[in-house]
Amino acid sequence: MELYYETIENLHSMLISKKIKPKDILDDVFKRIDTIDPKIKAYILYTKELAYKMAEEVENRIMKNENITELTGIPIGIKDNMVLEGFQTTCAARMLENYKPPYTATVLKKLKIAGAVFTGKLNMDEYAFGSSTENSGFFPTHNPWDLSRVPGGSSGGSAAAVAAGMCIAALGSDTGGSIKQPAALCGVTGLKPTYGRVSRFGLVAFGSSLDQIGPITWTAKDNAIILKYIAGHDKNDSTSVNLNVPDYYKNINIDVKGLRIGLPDEYFIEGIDNDVKQKVLDAVKLFEKNGAIIKRINLPHTEYAIDVYYVIATAEASSNLARFDGVQYGLRDFEADNTIDMYKRSRQKGFGKETKRRIMLGTYVLSSGYYEAYYKKAQKVRRLIKNDFDNAFKEVDIIITPTSPTTAFKIGEKVNDPLTMYLSDIFTIAPNLAGLPAISICCGFDKNNLPIGLQIIGKHFSEQDILNASAFFQENTDYHRKKPVIL
Amino acid sequence: MAITRKDVEYIANLSRLTISDVEIEEYTKQLSEILEHVNRLQKINTDNIEPMSYAVEIKNIYRDDINEPSIDRKKVLDAAPITEKNCFKVPKII
Numbered sequence: 001m002e003l004y005y006e007t008i009e010n011l012h013s014m015l016i017s018k019k020i021k022p023k024d025i026l027d028d029v030f031k032r033i034d035t036i037d038p039k040i041k042a043y044i045l046y047t048k049e050l051a052y053k054m055a056e057e058v059e060n061r062i063m064k065n066e067n068i069t070e071l072t073g074i075p076i077g078i079k080d081n082m083v084l085e086g087f088q089t090t091c092a093a094r095m096l097e098n099y100k101p102p103y104t105a106t107v108l109k110k111l112k113i114a115g116a117v118f119t120g121k122l123n124m125d126e127y128a129f130g131s132s133t134e135n136s137g138f139f140p141t142h143n144p145w146d147l148s149r150v151p152g153g154s155s156g157g158s159a160a161a162v163a164a165g166m167c168i169a170a171l172g173s174d175t176g177g178s179i180k181q182p183a184a185l186c187g188v189t190g191l192k193p194t195y196g197r198v199s200r201f202g203l204v205a206f207g208s209s210l211d212q213i214g215p216i217t218w219t220a221k222d223n224a225i226i227l228k229y230i231a232g233h234d235k236n237d238s239t240s241v242n243l244n245v246p247d248y249y250k251n252i253n254i255d256v257k258g259l260r261i262g263l264p265d266e267y268f269i270e271g272i273d274n275d276v277k278q279k280v281l282d283a284v285k286l287f288e289k290n291g292a293i294i295k296r297i298n299l300p301h302t303e304y305a306i307d308v309y310y311v312i313a314t315a316e317a318s319s320n321l322a323r324f325d326g327v328q329y330g331l332r333d334f335e336a337d338n339t340i341d342m343y344k345r346s347r348q349k350g351f352g353k354e355t356k357r358r359i360m361l362g363t364y365v366l367s368s369g370y371y372e373a374y375y376k377k378a379q380k381v382r383r384l385i386k387n388d389f390d391n392a393f394k395e396v397d398i399i400i401t402p403t404s405p406t407t408a409f410k411i412g413e414k415v416n417d418p419l420t421m422y423l424s425d426i427f428t429i430a431p432n433l434a435g436l437p438a439i440s441i442c443c444g445f446d447k448n449n450l451p452i453g454l455q456i457i458g459k460h461f462s463e464q465d466i467l468n469a470s471a472f473f474q475e476n477t478d479y480h481r482k483k484p485v486i487l
Numbered sequence: 488m489a490i491t492r493k494d495v496e497y498i499a500n501l502s503r504l505t506i507s508d509v510e511i512e513e514y515t516k517q518l519s520e521i522l523e524h525v526n527r528l529q530k531i532n533t534d535n536i537e538p539m540s541y542a543v544e545i546k547n548i549y550r551d552d553i554n555e556p557s558i559d560r561k562k563v564l565d566a567a568p569i570t571e572k573n574c575f576k577v578p579k580i581i
Contacts, residue, residue, distance in 0.1 A: 085562075102562035196543045209541050238548035239541065307525040318502065325503070327575050332568035338578050343503040356504055360495070361518060363502045377528050379538030384531070386542060419520055435542020460543060 003028040004165035005483055008222040011168065012070045015062060022055040022062070022073030022117060025168070029075045029119060033166045036486055040142050042151075042161040044080050045088055045121040051075065054117040061115060070225045070249065072115030077167035079158045080121035081128055081204040082213070084108055091204050092136040093126045095330045095350030105202020106237070107171060107213050107230045114229040119167045123157030126352045127321065128178055128206045130154050131424045134415050135354045142411070143186060144484040145450055149408040152182030152424075158216050159186035163484060169217040169226055173203055175210045176309050177404075177428025180440040183216055184403035184453020187442040189470065189480065190216040191223045192428075194461045195435035196241035198227075199234030205320040207313040208239075210432055218480055220441065220470030224248035227463060243461060251464055254472040257291030261469075262396035266302035267427055272405040279444035279452045280402045286476060287400075287469070295396055299388040304381055305430035306422060311365050311378035312433070318362025324350060357418060386434040393459050398469055401427050403440040403453030431457045439466045442479040451479075490519045 003011065003025045014020045030048060037043055058073045078084065081091045083101035090096045108118070125135035133141045133156025141156045143149040144164040151160040155172030159182035162170050172179040174192035183190025191214045198213045205211060215226035228249055233242040263284060268277060288294050326332035326346030333345035351359070365374035392399060404424055414421040431438045436457050443454035454473075458466040474480050495515045499506045506514070560573065569576045 100566060102558050102566055194543065195541070196545070235550055238550075239543075239545060241543065241545075301531070304528060304531065307528050310521060311525055311528075322503075326568060327577055328563075329566045330568070334569075336578060339580055340503070342578055344505040347503055348505045351504070356502075356506070356510075357514060357517060359502045359504065360498045360514060361521060364490075364494070364498050364518065364522075367498065367501060373529070374525065376538050377533065378525075379540065380533035380536040381528055381531055382542075383536050383539035384533070386539060418517055419524060422521075433542065 004032045004168070006168070007219050008070060008074050008168060008217065008225050011074060015073050016068065022059050023052065025073065026051055026055050026075055026117065029167060036164050037166055039147060039486060040144055040160050040164050040166070041139050042122055042141050042157040042164065042166055043120045044090055044092060044123050044138060044157070047087060047118050047120045050087070051117050051119050058115045058117065067115065069114040069229065071111065071229055074116050075119045075168050076111060076116045077119045077122045077158060077161045077170040078108065079124055079155050079170065079172050081124060081173055082108055082171060083202045083204070084118065087121065089121065091127050092124045092138055093350065093352070093355070094137040095324050097331070099329050103202065106199040106234045108202065110230050122161055122170060125154035125156070126355050127204065127317070128154040128173060128175060129317070129354045129358050131177070131181055131421055132414065133157060134411060135352060137352050140411055143408045144486050145187060146408065146448070147487070148410055149450070150185065150411050152185035152408065154178040155216065156182045159183050159188055159190065162186070162188045162216050162218065164486060169215060169222060171213055172216050173211060173213050174432065175207045175313060176432055177425040179214045179216060180428045180438060180453070180455060181404050181425055183440040185408040185451065187451025187482070187484070188216055188218055189220055189223050189439065189441050190214065191227065191439040191463070192432065192437060193227065193231065193463055194437040196239050197231050197437070197461065197463065199237040199240045201234050201236035207316040208320060209316060210313060220439070220467050220474055221249060221252060223439070224252060224467045246464060248464055248467055252471050253468050254475050256287055256469065256472050259287070259292040259398065259469065260396040261287055261292050261294050262297040262392050262399040263294060264297050264299045264302065264392070264399060264401060266299050267401035272402060273407065273446065275446035276402050276405065276407065276452050280400065280454050283443040283454050283473060284400055286473065290472070297392045297396060297399070299392060299430065301381065301384045301388050302430055305385055305433055306426055308378045308381045308385065308433060309429045310361065310422060311374050312382065314358045314362035315366050315375050316362070318359045318366065321355070321359055354418070382433050385430055389431070389434045389436060398465055399457040401455045401457070403427060403455040407446045407448070407450035407452060427455060436460060437463045437466060439470050441470045441473060443473070444479055490515055490522060
């Protein structure tokens with residue numbers, strides 16, 4: 001029996017009925033990793049020993065019928081920008097190649113308490129700067145649906161690992177679309193929660209006003225399971241919000257009768273793939289057939305979201321990455337004989353091209369003389385973008401758009417053209433700037449048999465609404481059951 | 488507003504990066520392109536619009552001032568490239 005492509009839901013019922021043991025799932029997953037990962041290259045580090053130790057511990061829990069959750073015994077992969085004490089955490093950056101953090105991220109502590117088992121650390125664009133995982137400081141990851149294509153990014157390792165059956169679920173992080181876009185390109189389900197829903201403590205910071213951690217799985221229900229265990233207030237992250245965490249999983253309700261769905265004109269524009277547009281509109285029809293009310297809406301500042309994002313996110317990144325100075329952790333150049341030179345030479349050696357590009361752009365927009373024209377202006381337009389959504393949500397409950405304008409592109413196709421690469425995130429950036437929760441689910445395949453992602457955006461802290469709509473769609477379709485043939 | 492080589496050298500220094508001539512060339516072109524795109528923002532009327540720092544409005548979060556153990560010093564120092572006598576070591580400053 002192949003357990004590696006089972007859902008969390010199914011594995012959980014097999015575990016509690018004692019049909020299988022946590023170790024059986026791990027055996028299957030690591031066997032799969034051994035045969036498939038040399039082709040996909042999703043993992044930076046396997047934590048096999050840790051995984052088996054964790055599996056043994058939770059097996060005792062299951063035997064005694066103690067502290068069992070839906071995640072007990074479930075193998076989960078972790079994007080390599082979340083710290084796990086004692087295990088290398090690299091952010092896919094040469095700078096942190098040998099860094100072993102002295103503490104563990106809150107989300108990982110929570111998953112461990114729930115009984116999840118960690119399979120390893122997953123590849124990403126260096127510091128999460130990118131949309132294709134080609135900016136990894138180590139190696140690119142390949143899309144399981146077509147090895148010559150990118151898995152998306154920056155959580156490309158996480159999405160590819162789930163799609164290839166090399167973990168049952170994975171955590172990603174999303175600043176401008178880094179969970180949703182790779183989930184779309186790999187045909188899996190990825191959720192970016194509302195800003196503040198999940199603690200960022202122990203997530204290496206990129207854009208602090210945007211970053212959120214979220215789950216990547218095959219189904220919306222599995223996503224709901226993980227979210228309920230990682231969400232909640234954390235005293236170590238003062239931007240995490242002190243709101244009750246509902247049981248997103250038990251509360252799933254797939255009745256869409258009367259659900260008001262907004263379709264923004266600005267997201268169905270020239271330049272998006274025909275197949276993408278068609279499949280998303282087909283999906284909308286399915287909602288309509290089952291009683292949802294479809295409304296055309298306008299989000300007039302959409303086209304500026306990308307500009308706002310690349311000012312704000314790079315400004316925050318340039319400031320966050322100032323900590324990599326070769327003193328407390330990370331790579332150090334020992335040739336320099338004064339501190340300024342040491343900073344410069346260590347950073348020059350440790351940072352990849354895109355990282356340097358973003359640091360410089362961010363430094364520029366924050367520098368004296370340009371701060372008002374760029375940074376402050378972008379912050380003002382950010383509010384206009386949020387106001388657009390506020391207005392739209394007076395008339396609709398959720399908004400449906402494509403996740404990305406295209407399906408997975410070829411490795412190497414956009415790597416030397418940063419601006420074109422940035423445009424692959426045009427649909428995920430605006431909701432992120434507004435702090436809204438959004439999910440990407442697979443809604444079909446294009447003529448090359450590549451998965452197409454559909455994005456559902458909800459109001460602040462209404463993760464339940466977008467999970468419900470996704471679960472409805474998956475109840476009525478089979479796209480999320482289709483698995484790649486990995487050649 | 489095009490970025491010049493001199494601008495790139497200036498920003499690189501502010502960013503504490505040593506960059507090569509080839510990189511200066513490349514970044515001058517790419518940063519100019521990106522900023523040209525970003526300049527579209529200038530045509531939007533933002534009179535009387537408050538800048539937005541966070542999407543979920545939060546202000547001055549307080550917590551009780553309670554002593555708690557912090558991360559073990561040895562563990563922190565172990566992650567550093569070089570240490571001496573329980574301190575991070577850097578090149579001579581003065």
